[in-house]
Amino acid sequence: MNRLQSVVILGATSAIATAVARELAEHGARLFLVARDGERLEPLLQDLRVRGDDASATRILGTTADLADVDAHADVWTQAQEALGDNIDAVLLAWGTLPDQDACNASVATTLEAIHVNGTSAIAFLAHIAPDFEQRGRGVIAAIGSVAGDRGRQSNYVYGTAKGMLATYLQGLRNRLFFSSVDVVTIKPGFVRTPMTEGFNRAGALWAEPETVARGIVKAMRRGRDVAYLPWIWWGIMTVIRLIPEYLFKRLKL
Amino acid sequence: MTTSWNRIPRVAHAAEVTLNRRGQPLPGASHPLLAYGLGRSYGDVCLNPGGSLLHTRDLDRFIAFDPDTGRITAEAGLTLDDLLRFAVPRGWFVPVVPGTRFVTLGGAVANDVHGKNHHHAGSFGEHVRAMTLRRSNGECLEVTPDDTPDWFAATVGGLGLTGLIETVTLQLVPVRTPWMRAWSQRFDSLDEFWELDARAEREWPYTVAWIDCLNPGPRGEVGRGIYSGARHATTAPARSQYREPRRAIPLDPPVSLVNRVTLRLFNQLYYRQSVHPTARAVHHLPWLFPLDAIRHWNRIYGYKGFYQYQCVLPPHAQKDGMQALLDGVAASGQGSFLAVLKRFGDRAGPGMLSFPRPGATLALDFPERGNETEHLFRRLDHIVQEAGGALYPAKDARMSPDLFRSGFPRWEEFASFVDPEFSSGFWRRVTK
Ligand SMILES: Cc1cc2nc3c(=O)[nH]c(=O)nc-3n(C[C@H](O)[C@H](O)[C@H](O)COP(=O)(O)OP(=O)(O)OC[C@H]3O[C@@H](n4cnc5c(N)ncnc54)[C@H](O)[C@@H]3O)c2cc1C
Numbered sequence: 001m002n003r004l005q006s007v008v009i010l011g012a013t014s015a016i017a018t019a020v021a022r023e024l025a026e027h028g029a030r031l032f033l034v035a036r037d038g039e040r041l042e043p044l045l046q047d048l049r050v051r052g053d054d055a056s057a058t059r060i061l062g063t064t065a066d067l068a069d070v071d072a073h074a075d076v077w078t079q080a081q082e083a084l085g086d087n088i089d090a091v092l093l094a095w096g097t098l099p100d101q102d103a104c105n106a107s108v109a110t111t112l113e114a115i116h117v118n119g120t121s122a123i124a125f126l127a128h129i130a131p132d133f134e135q136r137g138r139g140v141i142a143a144i145g146s147v148a149g150d151r152g153r154q155s156n157y158v159y160g161t162a163k164g165m166l167a168t169y170l171q172g173l174r175n176r177l178f179f180s181s182v183d184v185v186t187i188k189p190g191f192v193r194t195p196m197t198e199g200f201n202r203a204g205a206l207w208a209e210p211e212t213v214a215r216g217i218v219k220a221m222r223r224g225r226d227v228a229y230l231p232w233i234w235w236g237i238m239t240v241i242r243l244i245p246e247y248l249f250k251r252l253k254l
Numbered sequence: 255m256t257t258s259w260n261r262i263p264r265v266a267h268a269a270e271v272t273l274n275r276r277g278q279p280l281p282g283a284s285h286p287l288l289a290y291g292l293g294r295s296y297g298d299v300c301l302n303p304g305g306s307l308l309h310t311r312d313l314d315r316f317i318a319f320d321p322d323t324g325r326i327t328a329e330a331g332l333t334l335d336d337l338l339r340f341a342v343p344r345g346w347f348v349p350v351v352p353g354t355r356f357v358t359l360g361g362a363v364a365n366d367v368h369g370k371n372h373h374h375a376g377s378f379g380e381h382v383r384a385m386t387l388r389r390s391n392g393e394c395l396e397v398t399p400d401d402t403p404d405w406f407a408a409t410v411g412g413l414g415l416t417g418l419i420e421t422v423t424l425q426l427v428p429v430r431t432p433w434m435r436a437w438s439q440r441f442d443s444l445d446e447f448w449e450l451d452a453r454a455e456r457e458w459p460y461t462v463a464w465i466d467c468l469n470p471g472p473r474g475e476v477g478r479g480i481y482s483g484a485r486h487a488t489t490a491p492a493r494s495q496y497r498e499p500r501r502a503i504p505l506d507p508p509v510s511l512v513n514r515v516t517l518r519l520f521n522q523l524y525y526r527q528s529v530h531p532t533a534r535a536v537h538h539l540p541w542l543f544p545l546d547a548i549r550h551w552n553r554i555y556g557y558k559g560f561y562q563y564q565c566v567l568p569p570h571a572q573k574d575g576m577q578a579l580l581d582g583v584a585a586s587g588q589g590s591f592l593a594v595l596k597r598f599g600d601r602a603g604p605g606m607l608s609f610p611r612p613g614a615t616l617a618l619d620f621p622e623r624g625n626e627t628e629h630l631f632r633r634l635d636h637i638v639q640e641a642g643g644a645l646y647p648a649k650d651a652r653m654s655p656d657l658f659r660s661g662f663p664r665w666e667e668f669a670s671f672v673d674p675e676f677s678s679g680f681w682r683r684v685t686k
Contacts, residue, residue, distance in 0.1 A: 039275065039277075040275055043329075044315065046315065046316070046317055046318075047316045047317070050316035050318065050319045051316060053321075195272060195274060195312070198272060
């Protein structure tokens with residue numbers, strides 16, 4: 001069981017990350033939150049301080065940074081370590097955007113930017129912090145991927161490509177850090193009711209609430225699970241989807 | 255499609271926007287705006303056909319809490335469920351809760367909701383110490399009962415029409431444990447109810463009665479039921495683990511499961527349930543929110559939905575009036591699942607349109623059966639209006655403008671506080 005007493009959350013104002021932060025704050029954790037938009041980060045920090053009984057704002061801290069900007073990573077990580085000390089238990093990577101596939105189809109630049117925000121920028125951050133975890137020989141690194149990364153579909157394969165790349169990177173990192181007793185957790189949520197999916201028709205049993213997914217994430221991080229499909233039913237769905245032979249799959253309108 | 259809890263009416267909105275931070279400018283209105291919390295109202299008070307709905311569920315952040323005084327400030331989309339989860343372990347409780355905890359602070363203010371402890375604690379609005387109100391012109395008003403009493407009286411019970419409530423400051427009440435002490439007792443007629451109530455209300459801060467409005471009591475008149483009272487316990491029972499059961503109605507049955515046969519059966523069973531004349535320990539969740547244990551229970555009425563009919567009758571007319579209402583329901587043969595009868599305390603709500611007021615309130619649920627149902631409602635309306643009573647806007651999809659005006663005589667005064675860009679299906683209907 002990993003301790004989750006001092007945790008860094010990156011991309012903290014996303015609905016899923018917010019729900020994770022709340023759950024951890026309620027259990028008295030020390031948190032360092034990073035988000036791009038200060039106007040949204042401040043009220044969240046305030047909320048977490050109330051939930052975490054941290055009236056003096058000593059345990060729940062944060063900073064603003066654009067994590068798509070790889071040059072900012074070193075500074076963000078230094079600030080996190082200054083805020084929480086050297087014994088950071090866990091890091092959760094949760095930033096990302098849901099690109100519009102049609103816009104990507106129409107623009108190479110949009111495609112590459114989407115892959116950078118959801119893929120390479122996350123990999124850059126992981127590459128930056130991995131040596132520290134390796135050296136300390138404990139802790140957990142978790143990152144939010146997506147079931148979309150399991151198979152490319154015409155409706156969102158740019159997003160899927162970035163998340164698939166991230167998943168493969170995490171797989172390798174998991175293998176590397178295994179020998180330093182660091183857990184690397186790949187989170188693969190299915191459909192979640194968040195502002196990111198606002199425009200979708202979200203009726204139906206497959207749509208989960210961010211709080212449900214957050215509980216799953218915290219549990220997977222505590223247990224140091226390798227890959228967590230959330231909710232678990234997506235493991236079954238994606239297994240079936242992966243098994244469809246390509247010559248059939250390419251004919252489907254998915 | 256966004257509906258209210260009873261799924262009547264089914265209407266289309268021009269736009270639905272989820273607000274996610276305070277201070278966010280409201281969408282420019284080419285059509286009227288209205289805030290929507292968790293849609294636990296029945297009818298069209300939270301609907302805005304052809305207009306825009308502003309979903310507040312992401313405005314759910316805590317802002318400040320003083321553990322010494324129990325004063326809490328939070329965004330208006332925070333649910334009472336979240337608030338109770340936060341407050342109870344810290345020894346505080348929400349002063350007034352309706353029969354479900356899945357409502358938002360904003361929704362609780364806008365309907366000035368009441369609980370089973372009205373005779374003891376008044377309505378929700380009495381415990382609100384401050385609010386911020388965003389108007390469509392971009393202004394943000396700081397509303398308090400002392401400094402801006404007129405805006406306060408308009409916004410509490412203001413049916414979401416004075417603007418968007420962004421934050422609410424609420425005074426919580428201290429409790430020692432999550433547990434309550436509760437008792438219950440059968441009664442055979444309304445006369446017995448009034449007697450029981452007169453004795454119980456002084457000693458028990460929470461009281462309520464369920465009435466079987468299908469089956470007559472031994473003396474032949476409709477009005478038998480079960481009376482219960484409760485208070486917060488000072489100590490927890492020895493084995494004090496409680497886990498709320500999680501059941502849900504998984505999907506919409508094609509037709510209403512509530513019909514004459516199931517109703518009669520249910521009411522018989524309900525009346526026969528075991529009662530506990532001496533007080534025992536119960537957890538606050540099942541006692542205060544019995545229906546919350548079954549998620550989506552509104553689905554039992556099928557796709558067509560149902561109505562709730564809730565009225566209040568003033569003290570001088572309450573006894574005869576309640577009997578007349580129950581007799582009317584029995585005679586119609588339509589029956590209600592369970593009727594809830596509760597005597598309000600002797601204070602009017604703080605809002606110009608507050609529903610709670612001295613007298614007694616009765617709430618009835620009916621499956622939608624078209625003309626037959628409307629016919630019954632007209633009969634009940636007549637009794638209510640004759641008695642000088644009112645219907646609860648939060649539970650209404652059909653009252654006439656005339657009945658609204660007689661039940662809420664301050665409506666014209668209120669109208670001058672309505673935000674010019676805000677409106678609702680309810681408001682357009684009753685001010686027609
Ligand atoms: C099972 C059940 C039991 C109930 N028991 C009771 C009871 O015992 N007593 C009682 O009084 N009521 C009761 N109710 C009704 C319920 O408490 C009210 O309808 C409540 O207002 C619903 O809150 P909501 O957040 O779902 O608001 P909604 O239903 O979404 O909206 C209600 C009103 O509030 C306005 N509103 C919501 N948020 C804001 C905001 N931020 N700013 C401005 N206006 C806003 C809306 O415009 C609308 O006019 C019950 C309902 C159910 C389903």
